[in-house]
Amino acid sequence: MEARVAGVPEDEESGLLPRPSAAGRRPSSRGARFPPPPAAWATVDGPLGLPLEDAEGHARRFFMWGFACLPFLWAINCCYFWPVLRSSVASSPAAFAPIRPYVVRSAIGFTIFSVVLVTWATTFVVGGERLFGPVWNDLVMYNVADKLGISGFMG
Amino acid sequence: MADADAAAVPVDGPARTTVLDSLGEDITRIVYPVSACMLLVVLLVSLLSSPSSPSPFSASIAAATGGVSGGDDIPTALITALTFVVAVTAATFLLALLFYLRCTPCLRAYLGFSALSVLLVLGGQVALLLLSRLRLPLDAVSFALLLPNAAGALALAALVPASVPIALHQAALVAVAVLTAFWFTLLPEWTTWALLVAMAIYDLAAVLLPGGPLRVLLELAIQRNEEIPALVYEARPVDPRHGRNWRLWREGRQPGADLDASSTVEVIGEVLQPDSGNSSASQVHEPATLAGDISNSRPRVTLAAALSSSDSSTVAQVGEVSALQEHRVAVAEMMVPLIQPRPQRSEEEVEDEDGIGLSSSGAIKLGLGDFIFYSVLVGRAAMYDYMTVYACYLAIIAGLGITLLLLAFFRKALPALPVSIALGVLFYVLTRTLLEEFVVQCSTNLVMF
Numbered sequence: 001m002e003a004r005v006a007g008v009p010e011d012e013e014s015g016l017l018p019r020p021s022a023a024g025r026r027p028s029s030r031g032a033r034f035p036p037p038p039a040a041w042a043t044v045d046g047p048l049g050l051p052l053e054d055a056e057g058h059a060r061r062f063f064m065w066g067f068a069c070l071p072f073l074w075a076i077n078c079c080y081f082w083p084v085l086r087s088s089v090a091s092s093p094a095a096f097a098p099i100r101p102y103v104v105r106s107a108i109g110f111t112i113f114s115v116v117l118v119t120w121a122t123t124f125v126v127g128g129e130r131l132f133g134p135v136w137n138d139l140v141m142y143n144v145a146d147k148l149g150i151s152g153f154m155g
Numbered sequence: 156m157a158d159a160d161a162a163a164v165p166v167d168g169p170a171r172t173t174v175l176d177s178l179g180e181d182i183t184r185i186v187y188p189v190s191a192c193m194l195l196v197v198l199l200v201s202l203l204s205s206p207s208s209p210s211p212f213s214a215s216i217a218a219a220t221g222g223v224s225g226g227d228d229i230p231t232a233l234i235t236a237l238t239f240v241v242a243v244t245a246a247t248f249l250l251a252l253l254f255y256l257r258c259t260p261c262l263r264a265y266l267g268f269s270a271l272s273v274l275l276v277l278g279g280q281v282a283l284l285l286l287s288r289l290r291l292p293l294d295a296v297s298f299a300l301l302l303p304n305a306a307g308a309l310a311l312a313a314l315v316p317a318s319v320p321i322a323l324h325q326a327a328l329v330a331v332a333v334l335t336a337f338w339f340t341l342l343p344e345w346t347t348w349a350l351l352v353a354m355a356i357y358d359l360a361a362v363l364l365p366g367g368p369l370r371v372l373l374e375l376a377i378q379r380n381e382e383i384p385a386l387v388y389e390a391r392p393v394d395p396r397h398g399r400n401w402r403l404w405r406e407g408r409q410p411g412a413d414l415d416a417s418s419t420v421e422v423i424g425e426v427l428q429p430d431s432g433n434s435s436a437s438q439v440h441e442p443a444t445l446a447g448d449i450s451n452s453r454p455r456v457t458l459a460a461a462l463s464s465s466d467s468s469t470v471a472q473v474g475e476v477s478a479l480q481e482h483r484v485a486v487a488e489m490m491v492p493l494i495q496p497r498p499q500r501s502e503e504e505v506e507d508e509d510g511i512g513l514s515s516s517g518a519i520k521l522g523l524g525d526f527i528f529y530s531v532l533v534g535r536a537a538m539y540d541y542m543t544v545y546a547c548y549l550a551i552i553a554g555l556g557i558t559l560l561l562l563a564f565f566r567k568a569l570p571a572l573p574v575s576i577a578l579g580v581l582f583y584v585l586t587r588t589l590l591e592e593f594v595v596q597c598s599t600n601l602v603m604f
Contacts, residue, residue, distance in 0.1 A: 045321050058318055069300075072308035080320050117297060124294045139294045142287040 059102040071113040074106035184390035195333045196530040197537045236349035247368035262384040274306035277334040336530035355576040362570040386523040550582035551575045
């Protein structure tokens with residue numbers, strides 16, 4: 001994964017989707033004409049994504065909004081700035097330094113949220129009525145839906 | 156460099172291979188999400204509808220429409236479809252008026268509210284149906300945490316594509332389309348068919364008539380070089396050459412229109428770079444192709460970003476006039492898609508583009524309404540038999556291919572709904588009346604199993 005950051009820029013430009021085989025000819029011919037692109041891109045989308053100067057503010061906003069009971073924004077932050085997260089501290093470009101703290105904290109926050117939620121959901125599923133008693137039937141979602149009458153509209 | 160130019164300008168073997176690869180990649184990148192959307196709707200319809208469920212649907216819809224008793228008949232279906240088309244037309248003209256008066260923040264706020272409503276309400280209902288049907292023992296606390304998070308994240312991804320990965324933006328749009336299409340399949344059968352045909356006819360009129368609402372919106376977007384606030388699926392461009400402006404729309408005509416749009420842009424880009432004579436030629440062509448000055452500013456998340464963007468564009472205009480001119484000619488080849496809001500029966504409205512076009516980088520654009528109505532057609536076919544599903548799916552993909560061919564031929568934004576809906580309805584009727592009888596006869600006589 002570090003090779004994607006420090007390696008050939010044309011590979012990074014293709015982002016997540018593989019380019020057709022004929023595209024191998026175009027980057028070399030394009031490199032002769034245009035100025036060389038930046039050595040690394042902060043986002044998974046490469047040149048199609050967010051510019052490097054906007055990345056720090058964007059990462060900070062997503063990290064702060066994640067505290068408003070929206071941990072999925074932390075996950076989006078980690079996925080979007082995956083090259084920043086995955087590159088090691090030694091070999092990452094200097095432009096990644098302001099972005100890295102927010103992305104790392106987003107990863108830590110989302111990991112904590114995932115562990116807590118999965119632990120609770122697994123305990124609820126595996127424990128069942130033996131562990132929680134009659135209150136289990138009051139908490140399970142399809143019984144709640146039956147009580148509220150929500151599922152009556154479609155079901 | 157000279158060899159590359161000589162190879163690029165005339166269409167010889169390697170260039171033709173490049174054109175074919177680029178064209179195929181463009182087509183697959185628009186066919187894959189359409190197929191995924193239709194497949195998900197078919198799965199939802201097959202999983203969540205049961206033999207006993209039509210009665211509650213009819214009862215609830217009859218109650219919603221004011222206690223209209225009786226079954227689903229054709230006059231009621233035609234009245235419902237006509238009402239829907241009139242509501243869509245009024246909403247589209249209102250949208251054009253707001254866009255003309257530059258009320259873009261109002262449009263974006265309304266769009267956010269619509270997307271969030273679809274994801275929260277319809278997504279919650281579909282999730283509850285899935286949990287009840289599959290008897291998954293998820294607790295209320297986890298559900299209360301996960302549903303707002305997923306809805307908020309998907310709504311943000313659908314509305315602000317610059318701040319999320321492209322794959323997530325595309326997935327969010329497909330999710331909105333799947334939920335809306337699944338809701339439409341709950342309508343009675345004749346109402347659904349009348350609605351599909353009426354929307355196809357409306358799409359044809361709104362796009363191609365001179366006074367049509369989508370045509371008006373299109374011309375406004377061309378004059379201002381602005382991005383229409385709408386839910387539009389944009390295929391990832393094959394050649395990520397225009398990094399920051401690849402979501403803007405352009406219209407124009409260039410010599411050598413027989414080439415594909417993206418390859419034409421590539422050829423022009425390669426030609427214009429080394430030669431100043433071509434630059435002067437582009438200066439000659441520029442007033443004829445573009446109606447106004449191109450301002451590359453985009454709606455930003457914050458005001459500071461907008462100010463910095465405008466400052467950078469001003470500096471760019473002052474410093475590099477020739478580069479801007481080349482950029483204008485390079486992006487002038489693109490087409491502009493269309494826009495259309497779609498109000499629904501349960502006070503939930505989704506605004507989306509209904510048409511097909513090309514963005515500034517040559518990627519194909521398809522309105523979300525096309526996704527919705529393609530999926531409604533296939534979902535309605537899934538309620539009958541899977542043979543009709545296969546036939547309708549192939550017909551819709553064939554119609555999409557025909558529309559893409561027409562797009563390459565006419566080089567302007569076209570309605571993507573009429574050809575596919577016409578072929579889909581035709582294949583549905585033929586499959587239901589002829590193919591089923593044929594297959595039943597073959598099975599009875601043990602000719603095929």
